[in-house]
Amino acid sequence: MYQDDLTPKEDNNSKHLINRFNKMVENQRFEYFESEEIERIIDHFCEKEDKKKIIKAFGLYEKLFPFSFQLNLKKAQVLIFFDRPNEALDKLKENSNSKNEDYLYTLSVAHSKLKNHTEAIKILEELLLTNETNEEVISSLANEYQIIGNYSSANDMIEKLLLLDSVNEFYWFTYILSSEVEENSNRAIEFIKKFIKIHPYNFEAWFYLGVAYQRKDDHLNAIEAFDYTIYIKEDFEKAYINKADSLSELGYYQNAIDSCLESLKYKEANAAIYYDIGDYYEKLDNLEKAKSYFHKSIKKDENFEESWFALALILDLQGQHLEASYHIKKAIDIDPTNVDFLFSYAQIHEKVGFIKEAEIAYRKVLELDEFDTETWLNYSHLLSQYESYSEAINLLKRAIKIDPKKAELSYRISAYLFKSGNDELGLQFFKEALIINYDKNEEFFSYMPSVKSNIILLNLLTKHKK
Numbered sequence: 001m002y003q004d005d006l007t008p009k010e011d012n013n014s015k016h017l018i019n020r021f022n023k024m025v026e027n028q029r030f031e032y033f034e035s036e037e038i039e040r041i042i043d044h045f046c047e048k049e050d051k052k053k054i055i056k057a058f059g060l061y062e063k064l065f066p067f068s069f070q071l072n073l074k075k076a077q078v079l080i081f082f083d084r085p086n087e088a089l090d091k092l093k094e095n096s097n098s099k100n101e102d103y104l105y106t107l108s109v110a111h112s113k114l115k116n117h118t119e120a121i122k123i124l125e126e127l128l129l130t131n132e133t134n135e136e137v138i139s140s141l142a143n144e145y146q147i148i149g150n151y152s153s154a155n156d157m158i159e160k161l162l163l164l165d166s167v168n169e170f171y172w173f174t175y176i177l178s179s180e181v182e183e184n185s186n187r188a189i190e191f192i193k194k195f196i197k198i199h200p201y202n203f204e205a206w207f208y209l210g211v212a213y214q215r216k217d218d219h220l221n222a223i224e225a226f227d228y229t230i231y232i233k234e235d236f237e238k239a240y241i242n243k244a245d246s247l248s249e250l251g252y253y254q255n256a257i258d259s260c261l262e263s264l265k266y267k268e269a270n271a272a273i274y275y276d277i278g279d280y281y282e283k284l285d286n287l288e289k290a291k292s293y294f295h296k297s298i299k300k301d302e303n304f305e306e307s308w309f310a311l312a313l314i315l316d317l318q319g320q321h322l323e324a325s326y327h328i329k330k331a332i333d334i335d336p337t338n339v340d341f342l343f344s345y346a347q348i349h350e351k352v353g354f355i356k357e358a359e360i361a362y363r364k365v366l367e368l369d370e371f372d373t374e375t376w377l378n379y380s381h382l383l384s385q386y387e388s389y390s391e392a393i394n395l396l397k398r399a400i401k402i403d404p405k406k407a408e409l410s411y412r413i414s415a416y417l418f419k420s421g422n423d424e425l426g427l428q429f430f431k432e433a434l435i436i437n438y439d440k441n442e443e444f445f446s447y448m449p450s451v452k453s454n455i456i457l458l459n460l461l462t463k464h465k466k
Contacts, residue, residue, distance in 0.1 A: 018044055025056055035065050039074055046081050054078060069095060069103075076106050085113035101127060105137065112140075117148050135164055142174075151182035159191055166199060172208040180215055188212045203233040210242060219246035235266040244276065253280045271301035278310060287314050305334040309341055312348065321352045339365050343375060346382075355386050373399075373406050380412060389420035407437035411444040418451060427456065434464040 017033075021041050024031045033041070038057055045053040058075065065071055072094055079088035088110045095103060108123040124141045131137065142157035158175040165171060179188035192209040199205060210225030226243035229236055240263035244256040257280045260273055278293030291314055297307035312327035325348050331341045346361035362379035365372055376399040384392035396413040403409065410433035417426030434441060441461065445452055 014040065014044070017041060021053075021057070025053070030063075032064065033060065035070055038064070039070065042074060042078060046078060051082075069098070069100070073100075073103055073106060076110065080106065080109055080113060083113070085110045089114065101131065101134075105140075108140065112144060112147075117144050120144050121148075133164055135161060138164075142178075146178060146181075151178050152184075154178050155182060155184075155187065162195065166195070166202055167204055169204065172204055176208055176211050176215065179212070185212055185216050189216075201232050203229050203236055203239075206232060207236065207239055207242070210239070210246075214242065214246060217249070219249045222246045237263040237267040240266075241273065241276070244280070248280055248283070253284045256280045269296075269300065271297040271304035271307065274300060275304065275307050275310070278307070282310070282314065287318070290314060303334050305331045305338070305341070308334070309344070312344060316344070316348050316351070321348055324348050325352065325354075337368055339368050339372065339375075342368075343372075343378075346375075346378070350382055355382065358382060370402050373403065373408055376409060377412055380416070384416060384419075389416045392416050393420070405436060407433045407440045408443060410436060411440060412447065415444055415448040418448065427460070430457065431460060431464075434460060438464055 017037055017040060020031065021033070038060060042054055042057045045051075045057060058071075058078075062071065072091055076088040076091040079085070079091060088106075092103065092107050092110060098104075104123050104127050108120045108127070111117070111120040111123065121141065121144045124137055124144065127134065127137045128141065138157050138160050142154045142161070145151070145154035145157065155175065155178050158171060158178060161168070161171045162175060176188060179185055189209065189212045192205055192212060196202065196205050196209065206225050206229040210222045210229065213219070213222035213225060223243055223246050226239045226246070229239040230243075233239075240259045244259035244263075247253075247256040247259060257277055260277050260280070263273065274293045274297035278290045278297060281287075281293060282290035291311060294307040294311045294314075297304050298311075308327050308331035312324045312331060315321075315327060316324035325345075328341060328345045328348055332338070332345060335341060342361045342365045346358040346365070349355075349361065350358040359379070359382065362375055362382070365375045366379070369375075376396065380392040380395045380399075383395055393413055393416050396409055396416070399409050400406075400413065410429045414426045414429035414433060417423070417429060430444070433444070451457055
């Protein structure tokens with residue numbers, strides 16, 4: 001519907017055209033415009049969502065070219081733009097015998113908007129027969145196939161697009177994702193290999209070959225592909241970052257750091273890359289270096305919540321719980337619904353004796369994810385230590401009602417019941433836990449080693465052992 005990027009001269013012409021139209025409207029006088037000019041005016045005001053000017057432009061169109069086929073087509077396109085596909089379809093039916101490519105393409109878009117995807121595909125396939133290299137049609141077909149879950153056919157279309165435009169990063173990225181959804185990453189790898197045989201110096205192809213290997217956890221081949229990418233285009237910083245990720249997956253953390261630092265020769269550092277370097281140093285147990293890079297990350301972007309979180313975890317590990325508390329609060333301020341942040345906040349505040357704060361955080365986690373077993377267990381432990389076993393038992397009864405198939409919950413409530421002197425009900429929950437998952441009984445005994453010699457429990461274990 002809209003034109004591609006304009007040259008400076010075309011841009012000036014467009015500004016002049018819009019100014020002419022605006023003056024005509026302001027002065028309430030008539031002026032002649034070519035039909036193509038009016039369509040450009042309509043496109044301009046669609047982008048501005050200026051409905052009054054669009055109506056004025058159509059009024060001029062109807063006055064100058066009342067029987068124009070393009071007039072009806074443009075009206076349909078504008079109706080689609082403003083999300084009125086039913087009206088657009090009615091307008092298009094006025095020229096139902098047309099074989100015009102723009103008409104058919106607009107018809108397919110209207111059907112797609114109305115979720116008539118089979119009809120949209122039928123029209124697009126017909127269009128493709130007349131013009132096999134029309135990227136807009138091929139791209140739309142790929143999208144329609146994806147919508148109906150036909151990822152194999154979608155990938156056929158994306159491969160056509162890549163053969164037509166191999167430097168379009170969006171096509172490559174979409175192809176990798178679509179192949180993954182199709183669960184056929186081997187197809188992507190084979191296609192890219194064949195493509196590289198024809199275009200051996202296409203750095204995008206080498207890069208996305210590496211990405212395809214990464215998706216398969218084949219990191220050695222991924223690293224090789226990224227090395228070829230760098231050989232062809234030394235300043236392609238994404239290749240260094242992805243290579244670092246694969247090196248990290250193989251445990252080569254120092255090499256991963258080196259690759260990230262190498263990328264900084266070609267692109268200014270941002271918060272994400274400093275975070276990655278900090279993460280690799282943390283994996284090397286070089287916590288001071290890790291902290292320094294997390295701090296650098298925050299200096300680049302104080303809203304980069306992952307760096308605040310990483311610092312909180314390291315400070316907590318180093319016993320600096322109050323500092324950890326400050327950093328985890330900063331992370332939560334940025335992302336208040338992140339359950340990992342809230343869970344860590346609860347743990348850190350429990351350590352420093354801020355029990356109410358810890359309780360509030362645990363409750364918030366469970367509001368966001370009531371199936372978070374670890375949070376139910378941690379919260380119940382806190383209640384058992386600072387409130388009562390009765391509170392902890394009641395909490396886990398709620399948890400079991402929500403998620404009855406989690407053996408860990410039944411084992412833990414059993415332990416609390418034994419500790420509170422209710423052996424009979426404790427045995428009942430222990431039996432239920434054994435039925436759900438026998439092997440997890442070790443967690444029960446590690447939490448409550450004092451009953452390891454309990455004859456009744458040992459008999460139950462023998463009875464339920466498969």
